[in-house]
Amino acid sequence: MIRDFAILVCLGFLALTAFGQAEKPESRPRARDLGITIGILPTGPLNSITDVAGVGVGQTTIIKGENIRTGVTAILPHGGNLFREKVPGAVFVGNGFGKLVGSTQVNELGEIETPILLTSTLSVPKTADLLMDYMLGLPGNEQVRSINPLVAETNDGGLNDIRGRHITRDDVFNAINKAVRGLPDEGSVGAGTGTVAFGWKGGIGTASRKLPAGLGGYTLGVLVQSNFGGVLMIDGVPVGEELGQYYLKNAASVSIPTVRKGSKNPVAIVPGSDLADGSIIIVIATDAPLDHRQLTATPRA
Numbered sequence: 001m002i003r004d005f006a007i008l009v010c011l012g013f014l015a016l017t018a019f020g021q022a023e024k025p026e027s028r029p030r031a032r033d034l035g036i037t038i039g040i041l042p043t044g045p046l047n048s049i050t051d052v053a054g055v056g057v058g059q060t061t062i063i064k065g066e067n068i069r070t071g072v073t074a075i076l077p078h079g080g081n082l083f084r085e086k087v088p089g090a091v092f093v094g095n096g097f098g099k100l101v102g103s104t105q106v107n108e109l110g111e112i113e114t115p116i117l118l119t120s121t122l123s124v125p126k127t128a129d130l131l132m133d134y135m136l137g138l139p140g141n142e143q144v145r146s147i148n149p150l151v152a153e154t155n156d157g158g159l160n161d162i163r164g165r166h167i168t169r170d171d172v173f174n175a176i177n178k179a180v181r182g183l184p185d186e187g188s189v190g191a192g193t194g195t196v197a198f199g200w201k202g203g204i205g206t207a208s209r210k211l212p213a214g215l216g217g218y219t220l221g222v223l224v225q226s227n228f229g230g231v232l233m234i235d236g237v238p239v240g241e242e243l244g245q246y247y248l249k250n251a252a253s254v255s256i257p258t259v260r261k262g263s264k265n266p267v268a269i270v271p272g273s274d275l276a277d278g279s280i281i282i283v284i285a286t287d288a289p290l291d292h293r294q295l296t297a298t299p300r301a
Contacts (some may be wrong), residue, residue, distance in 0.1 A: 002129035022024070031234070033045065037235075039209065041113050043207065043210065044208035044210055048183050048206045048207065048221060049207075049208060050180075050181050050183065050206075051085065051210075052208070052219050052221040052285040053287055054077060055181070055221065056180055057073065057184040057206070058174070058175045058180065059074070059178070059184065059189050059191075060072045060170075060172070060175040061193050062126075064166070067160065068160060068161050068166050069188075069193045070160045070162075070191075071171070071193040072117055073190035073192070073223075074178075075116040075117075075223060076115045076176065077115075081139075083113065084141075084148065086111040086138055088111055088120075088290070089111060089292065089295065090292050091150075092296060098153065099121050100124075101128045101150065101152075102114075102148050102149050102150035110291065112150060114147065115179075116150050117151045117172065118154075118283075120154075120155070120156045120165075120272040121156070122157075123153070123167040130172040131149040131170065131172060132149050134173055145287045152225070153191075153279075154191070154195055154225050154278070154281060155227065156162070156194030158194070158196055159194040159196065159296060160193070160194035162194075163261075173265055184204070184223070186203065186206060188201055188203045190204050191204065192204035195227035197229075197278075198229060198232035198240055198245075198246070200245070204225060205223070205224050218286055218288040219286065220286045222282060222285075224279040224283070225280065226281060227280065228276075228278025230247050247276045
């Protein structure tokens with residue numbers, strides 16, 4: 001059965017092999033645990049991208065010393081050999097100031113042939129190279145002479161020694177090999193370890209929604225890597241304003257960058273609430289029977 005996947009990036013999957021089940025992470029409550037219900041549609045069982053059959057998520061979190069905060073998040077459409085069992089997909093770019101690898105072939109052929117990896121901006125080439133090592137080493141790929149790794153990023157240089165490019169082979173392989181079908185860890189983990197959003201700590205988040213049976217009963221799951229500014233609103237409530245931390249609050253004053261003490265890679269720290277720019281990677285999966293053309297189609301009003 002075809003399992004369509006999307007990464008805004010929009011991706012497509014074949015649900016071939018079962019992943020292991022993740023233990024429920026011990027973490028702070030999610031929004032719905034606190035009575036905050038977003039939208040009108042019900043969630044899947046886990047309210048996660050892994051509610052789409054076949055999809056697994058694995059993460060490696062790297063925290064070392066005072067200034068290394070980075071990692072890798074791997075999204076697998078299925079647990080088999082993706083090069084041999086490719087999945088339909090598409091990539092949509094909302095702003096070209098990014099370092100995403102692999103988008104041209106995905107949009108040329110309309111299919112995905114590797115796991116989707118998220119990481120830090122300057123670690124993209126290294127991560128893509130290690131992803132090729134992983135794919136070329138899979139049984140059945142011994143004669144493969146071309147691999148299209150799909151790696152996306154946001155810039156975690158505000159909290160991480162980004163110039164150090166601290167991603168290793170083990171970090172990439174472990175993120176892929178640890179992919180499970182349960183609820184992924186969220187927050188300051190994996191590729192979200194060093195990210196910032198709305199002036200507060202950013203990270204990895206996931207959710208899902210299920211259509212009514214009369215509309216097909218399909219499931220749509222999303223995983224995001226958040227790293228941007230602006231004014232935080234939750235279900236229409238201006239939380240950023242209420243907490244006194246939001247974009248343009250200090251526009252009349254001059255923010256003087258400071259340098260992290262003792263850092264091998266000095267980074268200018270500007271208060272996040274004064275910033276509106278940044279990045280977000282959105283990975284979308286669905287079991288709706290969509291092809292590449294439909295995944296890239298502009299929604300009708």
